[in-house]
Amino acid sequence: MHIAQLEAALELSRSSIRFYEKEGLLTPERLDNGYRDYSEEDLETLRRIKLLRALGLPLEDIKALQAGVLDLPAALRAQEDRLRRERRQREAALSLCRTLEGEGVAYRELEARPYLEELSRLERAGVWLQPPAADSLPFAPCPWRRFLARTLDRALLTLLVLGLPSLVLRWRPGEGLLWELFQNYLIWGLQFLAEPLLLSTWGTTPGKWIFGLRVRNAAGGKLTFWEAVRRLGSLFRCGEGYGIPFYNLYRNYKNYRACADGEVLPWDEGLAYTLRDAKPWRGAIWLAAAALDLGLAALVTVNLTMPPVRSGLTVAGFARNYNDIIRQYEFSSLTLDPAGQWVTPEGVLDLDGPPPSFRYTTAVDGTLTGLSFLYHTPPDLFGSGAETQQTAALLAMLAAQPEAGLLNWLSLVGEASARMGAPFEDGTFTVAGLTVTNETAYSGYEVVGDAYLVPVEGEEQTFSQTFSITRTAE
Numbered sequence: 355m356h357i358a359q360l361e362a363a364l365e366l367s368r369s370s371i372r373f374y375e376k377e378g379l380l381t382p383e384r385l386d387n388g389y390r391d392y393s394e395e396d397l398e399t400l401r402r403i404k405l406l407r408a409l410g411l412p413l414e415d416i417k418a419l420q421a422g423v424l425d426l427p428a429a430l431r432a433q434e435d436r437l438r439r440e441r442r443q444r445e446a447a448l449s450l451c452r453t454l455e456g457e458g459v460a461y462r463e464l465e466a467r468p469y470l471e472e473l474s475r476l477e478r479a480g481v482w483l484q485p486p487a488a489d490s491l492p493f494a495p496c497p498w499r500r501f502l503a504r505t506l507d508r509a510l511l512t513l514l515v516l517g518l519p520s521l522v523l524r525w526r527p528g529e530g531l532l533w534e535l536f537q538n539y540l541i542w543g544l545q546f547l548a549e550p551l552l553l554s555t556w557g558t559t560p561g562k563w564i565f566g567l568r569v570r571n572a573a574g575g576k577l578t579f580w581e582a583v584r585r586l587g588s589l590f591r592c593g594e595g596y597g598i599p600f601y602n603l604y605r606n607y608k609n610y611r612a613c614a615d616g617e618v619l620p621w622d623e624g625l626a627y628t629l630r631d632a633k634p635w636r637g638a639i640w641l642a643a644a645a646l647d648l649g650l651a652a653l654v655t656v657n658l659t660m661p662p663v664r665s666g667l668t669v670a671g672f673a674r675n676y677n678d679i680i681r682q683y684e685f686s687s688l689t690l691d692p693a694g695q696w697v698t699p700e701g702v703l704d705l706d707g708p709p710p711s712f713r714y715t716t717a718v719d720g721t722l723t724g725l726s727f728l729y730h731t732p733p734d735l736f737g738s739g740a741e742t743q744q745t746a747a748l749l750a751m752l753a754a755q756p757e758a759g760l761l762n763w764l765s766l767v768g769e770a771s772a773r774m775g776a777p778f779e780d781g782t783f784t785v786a787g788l789t790v791t792n793e794t795a796y797s798g799y800e801v802v803g804d805a806y807l808v809p810v811e812g813e814e815q816t817f818s819q820t821f822s823i824t825r826t827a828e
Contacts, residue, residue: 355392364400374403377413379420409433439481446481493622494567494629497613501606502640503561508541509647510560511548515541517654524678526658538597542590550582564640566630574626588621653760658682660753660763667722667754669694669714675750685742709743715824722751726822729777741777744821748774748790751823757786777819778807784826793820 361368374380380399382390399420406416411433418424450469459465473483494500516537519525527537552559557576558568569585571577577585590596595605609619659682661675673690680686691697694712715724725747748770752758758766766786773783775792778801782791798815799807809815 355397357390357392360392360397360400363397364404366400366404371400374400377417379403379413379416410437442481443483446476447483450483493616493618494627495613495616496565496567496629496632497610499565499567499629499632500613501610503559503565503567506561506564506640506643506647507549507559508545509644509651511541511544512537513647513651513654515544517651520654520658524658524662535599542597546583546586546590549586550577550579553577553582553585554579560643561640564643565636566632568628568630569622570626570628572624572626577625585621585625592620656760656763659767660758660760661750662753664753664758665756667751668720669716669722671754672714672722672725672747672750675753676746679746679749680742683746685746712747722825724822724824725751726820729819729821730817744777744792745771745774747821748785748788748823751788751825752786755786755788755825777821778817787826789824789826791820791822791824794818 357368357371360366360371375382380392380396382392382396385391403416406419406429407413409430411429415424415429415432419426419429450472454464454469476483516527520527527533549559553569554577556563557570562568569577569582571581593605593609595601613619661678663671663675667675670692673692673694677689680689688709689697690712694714696709696711710727710729712725712727714722717723727743749767752766752770753763770785770790773785774790775781777792778794778796778799780793782789784790794817796807796815796817798810798813799817800810802808807817
């Protein structure tokens, strides 16, 4: 049957039927056209709900009855106890009303203290007369849930503000206090746009939604955009201490204590901040969301460390990757042009001249299949000078191999670095489809430690190094 038939049979409003569905008290079948099809069992369930709600049973008790964890006689006995308490309260209120009426005093002449003392005496006797809950706006004193929700919202914005430019433009955030402050206030600027937009349209934010938190105005409706802006402005000022380092930690602590003590926080005054429920699965979802955010942030960071050309590597693509490595690790001021030749920056005086040029081998389609260089300059105490050249060249080619990706890039870099060896050591190794070969010949030097060649006094020094990287044939 359709919902209109239920309305007619039960004299129950459509909104009430929808509400009971939302609460999980009945689950009608869905037809192929999307309409709900209510059964006779659904009709009988609604009759029971209507009866028990008319008797004042809470929805939680009705849900427990349906789940079989509460029996009907016990539920009715509990309701009888509630009704008896309410009757005593009403009788006590009626008696006090008659007493006040008998006094015949005007409102401005009413001396309330003796009657409040009588209320205290009644409370000690088990009769509670308190202002109705509707006299105050709903408030969720859940400082940790609120803090974690705000932390997740902030983390998502940080990922958007710093991650998107990094992915699209390969922009790297700066370092130092000034950069940290700039990034912090940049994220706050976006938050002043995103959070009011979400609260005025959706009524919550991702973090609040996970924890079942909602912010509403005094009338129970969603905040307007500018109401949400004013709320966030108060939070920024009173809750986050204008984002000032260390002072914001103090403000966070003070507001945590106030919230834990049940005080309405300054930015929530005049608003209803509610918690739908405190089910454990919400915490699990938050942990999963936080882990996903951290994982994406880690991938963004790895993406910056991995050179940009990752397939179909040509000489121009190699030069681009090589220059990216040089800038990233600050290896040298020398870069390669699109033809793979050295470019010396203007104003840089290099007495030794540029390093030896790379010699490239390519396939018919222009794909780079290998490179090499020959180094003859005798090394000084700090090495041959080719270490950075060969490391950057290997990483530039490594990024374009099919075996390399964001998930294993750092491990490949670690493996390549560990197996590279000193420039004066002969050796061959393979990593991710690339064969790396280093051949050296020298005289008049002695090896000190693991990384240095030291000239032997009185002897003539000679040195040559041939370094090559070849892509393994597929």
